[in-house]
Amino acid sequence: MDVPIEYFVLLSMALFSIGLFGILTRRNALLFLMSVEIMVNAANVNLIAFAFYHGNLTGQVFALFAMALAAAEVAIGLGIVLVLYRNFRDVDVTVPTTMRW
């Protein structure tokens, strides 16, 4: 286990950039949710890598909490997608315009 910390941080930043690209380009609400999950997982990779780097477990426990919050966020997000489909017969996020500004 002698992988330097830079590689973990680079992996995390690559995941974050992929998630950001997905959020900026996709129009499907489900793919939006997936992109947000990729960005949350990038943060988790950083937390666990730096927990190992510093030799204490705070980062690992905090990553567990981040996963629980991501689960809560997905529950709300899927409910919103359900309401979106029920009202607009579509999950395209550019269709509903009344709450945009």
Added chain:
Amino acid sequence: MTNRPRLRLGQSLAPGVLAVALFGAMAMIVLNTGFADEMVGFPAGISVTSEIGYALFDFTALQSAEGSIGDTEPFLAAFLLVAVVLDAALDAALVLAKRETEGEPVAALSSRTGATPGTTGSDQVAATDGSGRRRESADESAASDTAAESGGDS
């Protein structure tokens, strides 16, 4: 026809360039940061999983007695807060999934609209009771229910 992935350079070119530029900038910053070469790591012979459990439930006596993984904070308050947040998320998901037909909320787990326990009508009668006339009326009410449902949620 083949269905190979294609590089779409239309609308997604600018976000792609932005994401790659952000990655490049962050990578430059990280590669120029002087991290220590050696990671501290965890000592051998100590169960990381049980140490995480002790940190989650504030077992500081066990933490100090068993392990030498130091400086791990107790997290019991955060654990309880996350439990409350997950419960609230479950409730909110149920509220969002609930339908309303003609102003009456329909529970997410009931399969029929208007089949509350108090109502005793022809729509409660099963279609297999042998009476053709009652089955016919049950079918009619079911059809009107579906019509109201499809009109109500648009």
